[in-house]
Amino acid sequence: MKRKTRMWSNLSAKIASIPMLITAVGVFILCVAYSIALSFTRSRYFPKFDFIGFDQYIRLWTTDRWTVSVSNLLIFGVLFIGFCLVIGFILAVLLDRNIRMEGVFRTIFLYPYALSFVVTGLIWQWMMDPALGIQNVVRNLGWESFNFAPLTSTEYAIYGVVIAAVWQGTGLIMCLMLAGLRGIDREIWKAARVDGIPLWRTYIFIIIPMIRPVIVTAVVLKAISVVRVYDLVVAQTGGGPGIATEVPAKFVIDHFTERGNVAIAMAAATMMLLPVLLLVGPWVYNEYVRRARA
Amino acid sequence: MKTSRIALLASALMCSSAFTAQAADLEVIHWWTSGGEQAAVSLLAKEFDANGKDHWRDSAIAGGEQARAVVMQRILGGDAPQAAQFNNSRQFEELAEAGMLLDLTDLAEKEKWRDVIRPKSILDPCEVDGKLYCIPINIHSDQWLWTNKAIYKEVGLPEPKNWQDVIDQADKIRAAGYIPLAVGGQGWQEDLTFDDVFMGVGGKDLWNRVYVDRDEDAARSKDMAKVFETFGKLRELTDEGSAGRNWNDTTSLVVRGKAAAQAMGDWARGEFVLAGKKAGEDYGCVPGPSESPVLTTGGDVFIFPKQSDPEIEAAQLRLASMLLDPDVQVKFNTAKGSTPVRGDVDMASADSCMQKGLALLEDDANIALPKNAILSSDTDGRIQDLVSQFWNTPSMSIEDVQNQFADILQDGS
Numbered sequence: 273m274k275r276k277t278r279m280w281s282n283l284s285a286k287i288a289s290i291p292m293l294i295t296a297v298g299v300f301i302l303c304v305a306y307s308i309a310l311s312f313t314r315s316r317y318f319p320k321f322d323f324i325g326f327d328q329y330i331r332l333w334t335t336d337r338w339t340v341s342v343s344n345l346l347i348f349g350v351l352f353i354g355f356c357l358v359i360g361f362i363l364a365v366l367l368d369r370n371i372r373m374e375g376v377f378r379t380i381f382l383y384p385y386a387l388s389f390v391v392t393g394l395i396w397q398w399m400m401d402p403a404l405g406i407q408n409v410v411r412n413l414g415w416e417s418f419n420f421a422p423l424t425s426t427e428y429a430i431y432g433v434v435i436a437a438v439w440q441g442t443g444l445i446m447c448l449m450l451a452g453l454r455g456i457d458r459e460i461w462k463a464a465r466v467d468g469i470p471l472w473r474t475y476i477f478i479i480i481p482m483i484r485p486v487i488v489t490a491v492v493l494k495a496i497s498v499v500r501v502y503d504l505v506v507a508q509t510g511g512g513p514g515i516a517t518e519v520p521a522k523f524v525i526d527h528f529t530e531r532g533n534v535a536i537a538m539a540a541a542t543m544m545l546l547p548v549l550l551l552v553g554p555w556v557y558n559e560y561v562r563r564a565r566a
Numbered sequence: 567m568k569t570s571r572i573a574l575l576a577s578a579l580m581c582s583s584a585f586t587a588q589a590a591d592l593e594v595i596h597w598w599t600s601g602g603e604q605a606a607v608s609l610l611a612k613e614f615d616a617n618g619k620d621h622w623r624d625s626a627i628a629g630g631e632q633a634r635a636v637v638m639q640r641i642l643g644g645d646a647p648q649a650a651q652f653n654n655s656r657q658f659e660e661l662a663e664a665g666m667l668l669d670l671t672d673l674a675e676k677e678k679w680r681d682v683i684r685p686k687s688i689l690d691p692c693e694v695d696g697k698l699y700c701i702p703i704n705i706h707s708d709q710w711l712w713t714n715k716a717i718y719k720e721v722g723l724p725e726p727k728n729w730q731d732v733i734d735q736a737d738k739i740r741a742a743g744y745i746p747l748a749v750g751g752q753g754w755q756e757d758l759t760f761d762d763v764f765m766g767v768g769g770k771d772l773w774n775r776v777y778v779d780r781d782e783d784a785a786r787s788k789d790m791a792k793v794f795e796t797f798g799k800l801r802e803l804t805d806e807g808s809a810g811r812n813w814n815d816t817t818s819l820v821v822r823g824k825a826a827a828q829a830m831g832d833w834a835r836g837e838f839v840l841a842g843k844k845a846g847e848d849y850g851c852v853p854g855p856s857e858s859p860v861l862t863t864g865g866d867v868f869i870f871p872k873q874s875d876p877e878i879e880a881a882q883l884r885l886a887s888m889l890l891d892p893d894v895q896v897k898f899n900t901a902k903g904s905t906p907v908r909g910d911v912d913m914a915s916a917d918s919c920m921q922k923g924l925a926l927l928e929d930d931a932n933i934a935l936p937k938n939a940i941l942s943s944d945t946d947g948r949i950q951d952l953v954s955q956f957w958n959t960p961s962m963s964i965e966d967v968q969n970q971f972a973d974i975l976q977d978g979s
Contacts, residue, residue: 316944317638317660331977337951403807424809426958513751513809514958515951526947529635532660533944 304545311538319534328539338540341518344430348437348519349498355438356494357487360445365475367446368453378450382443389440393507396436397423423509426516433517436508441497445490452486453479488559495552499544520544590881593623594868596651597633598902600814602836606902613894620881631754637871641666646871648882654691654702654865655938661869662694668870670698673883677890684909685930688863691939700867703889704904707861707923708831708936709762712817712838713850717744717826728856729766729796732827736803739826747803748825750816755830756957757950761937762829763797766856770934773860776975777940785972794956794964794971801960820849829855831864835903835919845917853922861926864936865904945978 312323332338363381367374384392399405402421410418422432456479464474480487502521509517520540527537592614598607604626611622625647627633634657637650641661652658661667670692674680683689683702692700711732713725721742726732736746749759765773768789775784784790805825808816817837819825828834838849845851853859868889870882888894895906900915905923913924926932938946952974956967 316942317642318664335948336955397810401807421806424806429809510752510810512753512954512958514955516958525635526631527944529638530631531944531947532638532657532942536944 307538308542310535311542313535315534315538317532317534328536329543332536332539332543337515337518338520338523340515341520341523342543344517344519345498345501347430348434348501349495351431351434352437352441352498353491353494355434356441356445357490359438360442360490361449361480363442363446364449364453367450378447381446384440385443387440389437389501389504390507392436392440393504393509396432396439397508400432424513426513429509429513429516433505433508437501437504440504441494444493448486448490449483452483456482492556499548590620590648590878591623592620592648592878592881592885593625594649594651594885595625595627595633595637595647597627597630598651599626599628600812600837602814602840602901602903603833605840606836606898609898609901610889610894613891613897614885614888617884617888620884622885641871646873648873648878649868649870649885652700652867652869653936653938654688654700654863654867655936655943656691656941657938657943658700658869659691659694661871662697662699666872667699668872668879668882670701670870670883670886671696673886674698677887679890682890682908682910684907685863685927685933687933687935688865688907692867700869701886701889702865702867702907703895704865704899704902705863705907705927706831706833706865706904707853707863708758709765709854709856709859709861710832710834710919711762711827711829711852711855712820712834713827713852714820714823714825715848715850716823717742718850721826725850725852726827726855727852728854729763729800732855733796733799733803735826744823745803745805745819745825746827747800748816748819748828749800749804749808750811750813751809751958752811752813753950753954755813755816756954758831759800759829760797760953760957761862762854763800764793765860765862765934766854767796768793769858770860770931773934777937778935780975782972782976785975786968790971791964791968794967797953798956798960798964801957832905832919832923833903835917836901839901839903845919851919851922853926859926860932860934861923862934862936863927864939865907942979945974948974948978 309321310319311328312325313320314322314324314327367377371377387395400407400421400423402408402424405420407418407420410420422428422435460478460482461474464478469478500521501519502525505511505517505519505522511518511522521544524537524540524544527533527540531537594611596607598604607624607626611624614620614622627636630653633650634652637647637652638661640646646666658667679689679698679701680686688702688705689698692698692702711726715725717739718725721735721738721744723735723738726735732747739746749755768776772784772787772789772793775781776790813830813834814837816825816828817830817834818841820828821838821841821843832851835845835851838845843849853861868886870886873879873882890908892908892911895908896911896913896915899906900920903920905920905927906913913920916924937949941949949971952967952970956962
């Protein structure tokens with residue numbers, strides 16, 4: 273009897289979550305299964321179920337464009353998340369020191385986040401253009417040997433993309449961190465000051481551990497935008513020069529559409545899903561689910 | 567307040583329904599976005615609207631690859647445009663096989679396309695299982711070198727006749743402060759330049775053996791190595807700002823006298839015309855560049871995704887019919903810088919560059935099939951990736967790129 277009432281309690285909430293449940297099962301699980309199935313076929317534009325085993329995966333991992341894409345994603349992911357966190361935290365700390373016109377600075381730093389990745393990409397494409405951008409301006413000021421044209425070299429182009437992404441994404445991290453800092457009890461500052469702990473140590477050893485949930489949220493948010501980075505690359509470099517700034521998402525979409533090879537696109541998409549399942553899954557479980565239970 | 571809003575809504579609804587009843591609104595997706603191209607496409611739109619019944623709804627999407635991707639997505643997603651530009655190639659063959667395109671065979675027979683369109687081979691990619699699914703509207707050839715006459719005169723050099731000349735003259739041109747060869751650093755432009763070198767250095771025979779016959783020995787031959795070698799040497803000839811540059815911005819370097827030459831398809835002519843330059847006086851055009859130039863007969867076609875409304879279908883056929891109209895063919899192709907698909911139109915108004923192309927097209931020996939009409943989009947794209955990677959990675963060895971090239975051709979469809 274007790275169990276029954278528990279099942280019927282919050283009935284309206286349970287009914288309300290049905291659409292989300294259907295979406296989760298129908299859209300995510302079924303579509304993912306369908307995509308994985310297609311990756312074992314020879315489908316071109318249209319689905320075809322002639323299973324051929326792992327051929328598409330073999331071709332995928334022997335294709336330079338794919339391996340370059342994967343290593344780019346790693347470089348991009350580490351640098352982008354790292355810089356966003358560090359710069360975002362420093363900006364938040366500076367804003368938290370009760371400076372004047374805080375609102376103005378906050379707006380300025382957050383503003384790039386209001387721009388889409390496409391606009392960001394175009395802006396930085398111009399900024400990094402050797403004939404139009406920063407390099408040209410500095411050279412015209414008299415520094416003739418100044419070099420800043422990362423997008424023209426296969427070696428450095430991906431760092432050009434990182435710069436643009438960090439510029440766009442730092443503001444949000446700053447806001448999250450600032451909110452975290454504001455949530456810290458004033459008494460803790462007083463106690464640290466009374467104990468004579470230097471400011472930098474207070475931040476690193478006391479404050480950062482206290483805003484850990486904020487940092488986790490920031491990393492999750494940024495990690496999601498790393499895996500699906502596409503528009504920025506398309507707008508800023510088009511994957512070039514050569515294949516130097518290709519990313520997995522672009523590989524999938526290009527092969528899905530223009531190249532007319534759905535099978536290999538789905539194989540690549542499956543490869544993108546794997547690390548998410550293998551790494552992020554247990555981590556999210558550890559961070560949220562287990563803690564909530566404990 | 568409320569009533570006026572309802573009235574507004576009602577009148578808007580009435581307007582829109584009245585519109586569809588009278589006229590068919592055809593959305594046309596294309597990638598003609600440069601100045602010269604826009605001038606040409608607006609001619610088509612004006613001509614089509616002039617029939618009084620229909621309206622050309624223009625959807626221009628920059629970049630052929632992007633535009634085709636959008637068309638594919640919209641057709642597969644059930645929201646097909648009424649007409650779309652494609653290349654004369656295998657890009658749309660699966661759509662035709664799946665019965666998603668309007669069958670144009672009856673119209674073609676009525677208007678005798680087989681008799682008026684030349685060369686005959688350009689209708690071949692339109693044909694799937696004996697039916698026609700596209701209409702070619704122009705012939706484009708990729709193999710042209712566009713030069714700025716004033717620069718060559720100033721430096722005291724003759725126009726290059728072949729790729730070796732281009733390489734040999736580079737130092738002198740650079741010393742005078744000009745870019746010897748302007749290249750736009752996008753995958754397809756690098757690929758186009760590669761094909762020009764292929765045709766110019768390797769010749770039609772090698773082209774056919776490698777792409778049509780998929781002859782592995784030819785792909786691994788010394789002649790093919792020489793093609794890659796020559797192509798690799800061109801890297802030194804271009805400028806720092808090449809990365810990611812659009813083709814028309816690159817052409818503009820030649821137009822404005824910053825660069826001596828650019829290898830680009832004949833559509834570059836439209837940019838010179840738009841800038842008010844005269845063929846043969848201000849700018850030169852070298853087919854090939856090669857002493858025995860071979861042109862590919864690519865070009866643009868329109869496909870018409872199937873619609874449920876018979877009235878729209880009728881309008882689609884009206885559009886197809888108009889595109890092949892002799893008068894429209896001349897006007898459009900003169901503006902666009904391409905060659906009409908009809909052999910029976912008067913091209914007296916064509917300038918010297920176009921006349922050169924027309925003369926070459928007379929003889930079948932000078933014509934070859936473009937790569938994208940031979941290879942599937944997938945294989946074509948893999949070669950483009952490889953060429954682009956090679957172009958941007960000077961450390962990559964000729965042997966390595968040649969092996970990969972041969973492997974892709976053996977493996978691909």
